[in-house]
Amino acid sequence: MTATTETGQDEYVVxxxxxxxxxxxxxxxxxxRDDPREILAAIRPHFVDLLAxxxxxxxxYQEPAADGGMGSGxxxxxxxxxxxxxxxxSALVVPSGAQTPVHDHLAWGLVGLYRGTQDExxxxxxxxxxxxxxxxxxxxxxxxxxxxxxxxxLPETDIHRVRTTSPExxxxxxxxxxxxxxxxxxxxxxxxxxxxxxxxxxxxMPCDEEGDGGMGG
Numbered sequence: 001m002t003a004t005t006e007t008g009q010d011e012y013v014v015x016x017x018x019x020x021x022x023x024x025x026x027x028x029x030x031x032x033r034d035d036p037r038e039i040l041a042a043i044r045p046h047f048v049d050l051l052a053x054x055x056x057x058x059x060x061y062q063e064p065a066a067d068g069g070m071g072s073g074x075x076x077x078x079x080x081x082x083x084x085x086x087x088x089x090s091a092l093v094v095p096s097g098a099q100t101p102v103h104d105h106l107a108w109g110l111v112g113l114y115r116g117t118q119d120e121x122x123x124x125x126x127x128x129x130x131x132x133x134x135x136x137x138x139x140x141x142x143x144x145x146x147x148x149x150x151x152x153x154l155p156e157t158d159i160h161r162v163r164t165t166s167p168e169x170x171x172x173x174x175x176x177x178x179x180x181x182x183x184x185x186x187x188x189x190x191x192x193x194x195x196x197x198x199x200x201x202x203x204x205m206p207c208d209e210e211g212d213g214g215m216g217g
């Protein structure tokens with residue numbers, strides 16, 4: 001049986017003492033706090049340590065996914081997810097020169113660069129959100145990321161795209177307070193003012209619901 005959102009069964013796709021210790025600490029922090037900002041602040045030092053440790057993530061989860069259905073070889077590899085759907089850790093792999101579509105996350109989270117370099121563009125909506133299929137976006141921040149750099153995701157910083165700027169494939173770790181690969185989110189087409197529903201899916205694990213595919217992150 002594959003654990004997915006709200007099965008009650010935690011799933012360690014990558015299972016080693018280093019990752020289990022990190023997840024245990026994050027889970028404890030989640031249980032002790034309700035404010036997403038407080039949760040993120042408490043997790044930050046543990047996430048920094050995980051990004052710096054190059055021993056725990058197997059090479060197979062740092063590879064592009066030519067057949068992942070995400071385009072340009074981009075793939076999201078599930079590493080861990082909680083059985084209640086309240087936490088997931090995944091690796092986003094983006095080949096050199098490739099970039100993700102503009103997308104949101106619908107949850108608090110931490111994203112950190114594990115390998116390679118990336119540029120990130122952060123967007124904000126300038127419309128009132130009254131139309132499900134339309135949105136007006138503007139870039140509010142652009143930043144270059146090096147290994148070990150990370151940033152927080154909150155509703156006001158939830159929409160972004162990343163592109164790999166290094167000759168090597170980039171790998172970023174995504175820790176989110178939701179099973180982000182298996183929920184419906186939004187993909188934006190800023191030049192056209194369009195919004196499309198999408199479900200990113202995982203390269204290595206299925207979602208129970210139909211409708212996977214689109215992009216990763």
